[in-house]
Amino acid sequence: MHSSITSITRHFRLYHSVVLSHLHTLLFYHTSPRRNRLFAPKPTSESVQNRPKSDLFTSPTVTRFSFSDFELDTVLETLNCYANDWKIALEFFNWVEIHCGFQHTTQTFNRIVDILGKFFEFDTAWNLIERMRKSPSSVPDHTTFRVLFKRYVSAHLVEEAIDAFCRLDEYNLRDETSFSNLIDALCEYKHVIEAEELCFKKNRDNEYDGKLFGFNMVSTKNYNMILRGWFKMKWWRKCREFWEEMDKRGVKKDLYSYSIYMDIQVKCGKPWKAVKLYKEMRKKGIQLDVVAYNTVIRAIGISEGVDMAVRLYKEMIELGCQPNVVTFNTILKLLCENGRYREAHKVLNLMTKKGCQPDIVTYHCFFVCLEKPCEILKLFDRMIGSGVRPRMDTYVMLMRKFGRWGFLRPVFLVWKKMAEHGLSPDEFAYNALIDALLQKGLVDMARKYDEEMLMKGLSAKPKAELQTIMDSEVSSNR
Secondary structure, three states, X not given: OHHHHHXXXXXXXXXXXXXXXXXXXXXXXXXXXXOOHHHOOOOOOOOHHHOXXXXXXXXXXXXXXXXXXXXXXXXXXXHHHOOOOHHHHHHHHHHHHHOOXXXXXXXXXXXXXXXXHHOOOHHHXXXXXXXXXXXXXXXXXXXXXXXXXXXXHHOXXXXXXXXXXXXXXXXXXXXXXXXXXXXXXXXXXXXXXHHHHHHHOOOOOOOOHHHHOOOOOOOHHXXXXXXXXXXXXXXXXXXXXXXXXXXXXXXXXXXXXXHHHHHHHHHOOOHHHHHHHHHHHHHHOOOOOHHHHHHHHHHHHHHHOHHHHHHHHHHHHHOOOOOOHHHHHHHHHHHHHOOOHHHHHHHHHHHHHOOOOOOHHHHHHHHHHOXXXXXXXXXXXXXXXXXXXXXXXXXXXXXXXXXXXXXXXXHHHHXXXXXXXXXXXXXXXXXXXXXXXXXXXXXXXXXXXXXXXXXXXXXOOOOHHHHHHHHHHHHHOO
16 A cells, blocks of 8 residues: 555646645655654745646656545545645646546545635536536535535524525425535634524515424524524623523523533633532533533633532532543643643543543643743654544644744754644634744744745735735835
8 A cells, every 4th residue: 555655646746846845745744643753744935836736646657546545534535635726626626536537526625625615716616516416426515505504604604504595496405404514614714794684583584484484493403503603603691692592482402502511601701600600500400511510620620620510520420421531631731821831741641541631621721831942842642652643723822922032943853743634724823923033033934835835825914014014025126
């Protein structure tokens, strides 16, 4: 398997050097249990528009590979790593199907639709959905349109999202699940007013009336989603009013209602009220799950101290509710926020003994609070060595932190690690690197990365330093 992938990437080098530098790593890194570092690519600053395309997809040496050279997980991982470069992601998506005989599944189609939606390529996304309908192995499902709803609404194209829902009769998917997905998307991206209108407006006189009729729009599930939507908007007064409105309308509050509202109380700075709700749930006989306990542990930790949080953790276990990674992460965060790093490391070691493997959030608890670059980098290496893969926001957080402290070398170490793991940087990663370079006065180098980011179609953050240099160059050329 590894030899065939290495052979594939060797041919890619002849025809598409920039893509190869990432794809070589992706195919090897994500299929090798040892994640061999010998194949780590070197960072490149070559712009996307200068990348050759035609040779890659027409070369007879490349087209000899077969479906067996690509597994589903490998294709998905490659698409994931090109989530910030939709053109290359789509090129790979088409190439692996046309030239390698890979049969795309609903999963791979959903992933490329998500990537295209991120860059507002909705026409192309719809074309792919039409292709899905023609293939029995990749029929559109609820996830397909949940992804589409979220991309439309994240771009504030609310009417387009509702229109997409209205088209679901064509796919036999216009049902309560899809309606809930639409409401969830609206609430996720702060269009809660529109979600409320769709669910609760009594005399709807809009064009969507016929398509929305017949669903249970006033279910507890929809109320919970809208409550969570107000929570995401941080409209605390509206959260309280909506919570009280649920009582007035006779809505039966469930475990999820309480979990959301307890989280609201914690986030708005009233953790003691979350503890009060916890006691109310106990009196009502509502059996708490691990999610609710995690919220209460956080609330008690903030209001009464981390030792009380640990006590509740032990009580939770005694009642038969087993902790998960979020439980440990909650306690870790409380310990780190209080500077109790030695105890935090003990909890980190305890997690593994309890069969609960640390995740990226576990390490984020340390990264946010630690203040020595050497300690952070040591823990970063431990994280990677344990098999925990950094997220893009991990790299961004560390680069911003090192850049803010004025340490440029660690910034480039993290940037290099990102390339080695096959991730294509997003606009936040570029801006973190550019800000660090500008702080050190490396304007020319910063401008190079700024131009590379623009070539990829990523949004650049306006920077006065770069604009001043550009204006001076324009003036000198007149």
